[in-house]
Amino acid sequence: MKLIDLFKQGKFVLTSEAGPPKGWQVDKLLHEMECIRGKVDAINVTDNQSSVMRLSPLVVSKMLKDKGFEPVYQITCRDRNRLALQSDILGAAAFGIENLLMLTGDHNKLGDHPDSKPVFDLDSISLTYTVKRLEQGLDLAGNKLDGEPPKFCLGAVVSPCADNLDSQLFKMEQKIKAGVDFFQTQAVYETDKFAKFMEKAKSLGAPVMLGIVILKTAGMAKYMNENVAGVYVPDNLIEELKKDKEKTKSGLTGIEIAGRLIREMKPLCQGVHLMPLGWDDKVPAILSQGGVI
Amino acid sequence: MLITEIKPKEEILAKLNKDEKTFVIQCYGCKEVYYPADEIDGFVKEHNFQSILIDYLCNREYVRKYSDKFSLEITNTKNILIFSCGTGVQSFTEVLVETGKFAGKTVHAGCNTLYVNGFQGLTPACHNCAQCGTCYLNYTAGICPVTACSKGLLNGQCGGCKNGKCEVDKEMDCGWEKIFNKLNKTGKLDNKVHLRNFKIVP
Numbered sequence: 001m002k003l004i005d006l007f008k009q010g011k012f013v014l015t016s017e018a019g020p021p022k023g024w025q026v027d028k029l030l031h032e033m034e035c036i037r038g039k040v041d042a043i044n045v046t047d048n049q050s051s052v053m054r055l056s057p058l059v060v061s062k063m064l065k066d067k068g069f070e071p072v073y074q075i076t077c078r079d080r081n082r083l084a085l086q087s088d089i090l091g092a093a094a095f096g097i098e099n100l101l102m103l104t105g106d107h108n109k110l111g112d113h114p115d116s117k118p119v120f121d122l123d124s125i126s127l128t129y130t131v132k133r134l135e136q137g138l139d140l141a142g143n144k145l146d147g148e149p150p151k152f153c154l155g156a157v158v159s160p161c162a163d164n165l166d167s168q169l170f171k172m173e174q175k176i177k178a179g180v181d182f183f184q185t186q187a188v189y190e191t192d193k194f195a196k197f198m199e200k201a202k203s204l205g206a207p208v209m210l211g212i213v214i215l216k217t218a219g220m221a222k223y224m225n226e227n228v229a230g231v232y233v234p235d236n237l238i239e240e241l242k243k244d245k246e247k248t249k250s251g252l253t254g255i256e257i258a259g260r261l262i263r264e265m266k267p268l269c270q271g272v273h274l275m276p277l278g279w280d281d282k283v284p285a286i287l288s289q290g291g292v293i
Numbered sequence: 294m295l296i297t298e299i300k301p302k303e304e305i306l307a308k309l310n311k312d313e314k315t316f317v318i319q320c321y322g323c324k325e326v327y328y329p330a331d332e333i334d335g336f337v338k339e340h341n342f343q344s345i346l347i348d349y350l351c352n353r354e355y356v357r358k359y360s361d362k363f364s365l366e367i368t369n370t371k372n373i374l375i376f377s378c379g380t381g382v383q384s385f386t387e388v389l390v391e392t393g394k395f396a397g398k399t400v401h402a403g404c405n406t407l408y409v410n411g412f413q414g415l416t417p418a419c420h421n422c423a424q425c426g427t428c429y430l431n432y433t434a435g436i437c438p439v440t441a442c443s444k445g446l447l448n449g450q451c452g453g454c455k456n457g458k459c460e461v462d463k464e465m466d467c468g469w470e471k472i473f474n475k476l477n478k479t480g481k482l483d484n485k486v487h488l489r490n491f492k493i494v495p
Contacts, residue, residue, distance in 0.1 A: 082488075104444065104446065104451040104452070105451075106453060106460065107443055107444060107453065107460060107461045109461050110460060110461070118443075118444060120444040120445060120446065121489065121491070122488070123444070123446045123447070123448050123449075123451070124448075124451075125448035125449065125486055126447070126448055126486055126487070126488050129486045140488070157452060159452055162452075162454070163454070163455070163456060163457065164450075164454070164457075164470060164473070164474075166473075166477060167449075167450055167469075167470065167473045167474075167477075170449070170473065170477070170482060171449050171450060174448070174449060174484055177484050178486060186452065227455075228455075229452055229453045229454055229455040229460055230452060230455070
């Protein structure tokens with residue numbers, strides 16, 4: 001099921017995210033996903049997120065699909081060249097995976113294998129172009145594919161709260177021109193910034209899903225402010241996290257904040273993408289408080 | 294040893310604004326450079342371009358002196374066509390920006406810098422040329438995306454830029470932030486999708 005079809009039907013689309021383990025046993029992850037079965041339309045599967053080596057997202061996407069979930073297979077350009085990327089994309093088609101998220105990827109130096117070779121043979125734009133070529137029955141070298149060409153729904157990322165809004169909007173437009181169908185945003189914690197962004201992004205015509213990362217602690221919020229591009233947690237939310245430590249530890253503050261942000265910003269967008277960072281069991285409460293389920 | 298080749302002539306001509314004058318700068322460079330002097334000379338004469346031949350375009354002090362000496366010619370032209378390695382093009386472009394002479398002009402790279410084995414002669418410079426063989430400076434306002442971007446991206450900024458700095462090194466400017474701001478200012482943003490050719494790099 002392609003997410004673009006849900007957007008076309010006017011549905012407010014909901015997605016969550018699963019990070020593969022640093023190992024090959026997937027039982028725990030599959031078990032954790034049960035608490036969101038039927039609550040979200042699809043589940044993103046991250047690709048060596050933050051340049052930390054983990055189990056292949058192609059494998060985990062397939063396993064989720066076998067269990068009746070709809071995966072969004074995230075593909076970064078950090079670790080594989082254009083041959084391997086095309087190969088994995090065809091692999092996704094062979095597994096019946098229909099939704100892909102096109103990413104350039106964090107640099108190797110940020111992760112746990114900082115000595116490794118950065119590939120970046122392609123980037124999010126040329127990767128999108130590559131998928132569109134495969135959909136036309138050709139590989140990047142112009143060779144004809146055997147059999148039916150694959151067909152996907154393509155997603156990409158945009159950062160509404162990044163420092164340079166013009167650059168984000170221009171890149172968003174380039175991504176749409178290359179063939180992206182929908183967007184999931186980097187985490188947003190400021191309604192007015194999101195409104196300002198959507199005012200301009202709306203005219204580009206592609207559905208936008210508001211990204212929310214659950215705030216677990218004040219420390220996490222401060223860390224993101226220092227280190228994560230495009231994310232800014234305002235002081236009032238950091239204070240809210242600090243105010244009642246027990247409540248924050250139990251996750252209730254994080255749930256409340258996320259729910260409130262969704263309620264405030266849902267009129268501005270076409271869906272919500274939650275990044276629970278392991279707190280999958282809190283997703284139903286957040287979506288409920290957000291008024292979207 | 295540094296080797297440059299002239300870019301396909303049709304490619305150079307296609308990028309020049311035909312209604313405007315073109316001023317050519319040829320760098321005969323450092324002791325180590327091999328550059329196709331005769332071919333470039335022939336091209337310049339064929340199109341009747343005004344041309345100067347100088348050396349060490351990578352040296353900003355030299356470039357400042359030359360841009361002062363030829364200030365009138367530079368002011369009266371819209372196309373500046375530079376035949377040098379990638380370092381020279383970047384260096385000259387930056388001096389033009391610093392001296393306020395860049396507005397309304399386009400700087401064109403006329404050469405590709407090819408990769409050569411062995412240890413390259415050391416000419417310390419602020420800018421870096423990766424000898425990629427397919428000079429992208431014509432698409433990126435004279436800032437090299439291969440060397441100014443940690444990931445060597447060709448199609449715009451990644452999501453890792455924070456406060457104008459690269460996610461890999463907080464002291465390093467995001468190359469694409471600089472490229473985008475410059476292209477945006479000059480209205481030269483384009484939608485071409487670029488793929489790197491690694492076949493020509495051994």
